[in-house]
Structures are given as C-alpha cells and as structure tokens.
Amino acid sequence: MALVVVVLVSGWVARRRPVAAVAVLAACAVVEVGVNTTRWYPSVDTGSAYPAIRASAIVAERGGRVVRVGDRTVFGPLGADVPMVYGDADADGQAVFLSRDYDRYRRLIDDYGSFARDLSAVPPLADGTLATSPLLDALDVRTVVADPGVAVPPAYAVVDAGTPVVYARPAPGPAVVVQSPNPLPRRAHGRR
Numbered sequence: 684m685a686l687v688v689v690v691l692v693s694g695w696v697a698r699r700r701p702v703a704a705v706a707v708l709a710a711c712a713v714v715e716v717g718v719n720t721t722r723w724y725p726s727v728d729t730g731s732a733y734p735a736i737r738a739s740a741i742v743a744e745r746g747g748r749v750v751r752v753g754d755r756t757v758f759g760p761l762g763a764d765v766p767m768v769y770g771d772a773d774a775d776g777q778a779v780f781l782s783r784d785y786d787r788y789r790r791l792i793d794d795y796g797s798f799a800r801d802l803s804a805v806p807p808l809a810d811g812t813l814a815t816s817p818l819l820d821a822l823d824v825r826t827v828v829a830d831p832g833v834a835v836p837p838a839y840a841v842v843d844a845g846t847p848v849v850y851a852r853p854a855p856g857p858a859v860v861v862q863s864p865n866p867l868p869r870r871a872h873g874r875r
Contacts, residue, residue: 733768736761738828741842741849742771747825750774751807752814752833753847755795759807760830760847774824775805792816811835814852825854 697704738761742749749771751759766773775781775789786799793808808814811834814827826842827850829835839850 733765735769736765737843737845738847738849739765739769739771742766742826743769745825745851747823747854748772748774749826749828750814750819750824751828752811752835753807753830755798755806755809757802757804757806761828763804774819774822781805792818814839820855823854825852826850827852
C-alpha cells in the first residue's frame with residue numbers, strides 16, 4: 684500500500700509542480716547512489732576477491748603468456764579473471780574482452796565454435812597436444828596450465844605439480860605484432 688501511495692502522490696506532485704518532482708527524483712537518485720556506492724564498491728578488495736594462486740605467480744615469473752588446457756567449460760584450470768587481476772598476460776585475451784580478430788585467431792588453434800559468443804568466455808584448449816601449435820608461438824605462450832590428469836606433451840617440463848599443473852613451454856621470442864597486415868586476395872584462399 685505504501686508503494687501505491689508514493690506513486691499516486693508522486694504523480695500528483697509531478698502534475699502540479701514538475702520542478703519540485705524532478706528535484707525530489709534527483710535527490711533520491713543521489714542518496715541511492717551514495718548509500719550503495721560507499722557501502723559496497725570500496726569494500727570489494729581485489730586481493731581477497733581473487734586470491735593469488737601459485738600458478739599465477741609462476742606465469743608472472745616466466746613472462747610471456749599463459750594458455751589453459753582442460754575440459755571445454757568456463758571453469759577452466761585457471762580462472763580467466765585471475766590473470767587479468769594480477770597482470771599476467773593471457774593467450775585468451777582479457778577475460779571477456781575478446782575482439783573478433785582475436786577470437787578468429789584463437790579458433791584456428793582450437794575451434795570452439797560459438798562458445799565465446801554464447802558464454803562470454805573462451806574455453807581452455809580441449810586437447811594437450813594443441814599446446815604445441817606454432818600459432819601459440821606468435822602469441823609468446825611460455826606457460827601451459829592444465830587440469831590434473833590432462834595429457835600434455837612430455838616435452839613440456841612440469842614446473843608445479845599442484846592444482847592446476849603448470850608446464851613450461853619454450854617460446855622462440857616475444858609476441859609478434861603485425862601492424863599492417865596484407866591479407867591474401869579472396870581468390871587465393873580457395874573455396875570452402
């Protein structure tokens with residue numbers, strides 16, 4: 684009943700005194716924002732919301748980028764937000780901020796279809812052998828993080844056998860940035 688009364692009184696005030704109604708509405712908005720912002724937003728501590736894990740520290744020490752290997756799910760062996768929060772470079776971009784070109788490139792390595800578009804996340808590589816893709820060399824992927832029990836090529840040394848398992852991946856050098864790509868003419872691609 685109180686809500687109905689407030690709506691009726693607000694309508695009456697708005698018809699008789701529109702300036703006063705706008706002032707009351709603006710005051711309510713300021714109070715709402717002020718109360719909720721001061722109580723909620725500053726109290727979110729990044730360090731406790733995303734606790735540092737050993738895998739993230741290893742990625743930072745090794746440099747380069749990290750790639751995940753595991754089941755095709757949004758809950759991969761290393762949470763997508765963890766590298767972003769701690770400043771680790773990620774082969775899947777910045778969490779959900781995945782550009783169309785980057786999505787296309789990543790799908791050349793492991794075609795996950797519309798997974799990223801549908802779930803706002805890039806899944807881990809589905810198979811450990813995909814971590815050997817030379818396309819990951821161009822991204823300077825130096826670390827592979829996998830769920831326990833996932834087969835990763837034996838050439839990759841285990842850096843940490845915890846959960847997740849962290850592997851060292853040799854990289855030929857820093858990431859390659861192509862400033863002005865010259866794509867092949869359409870006829871050179873052939874028909875598909």
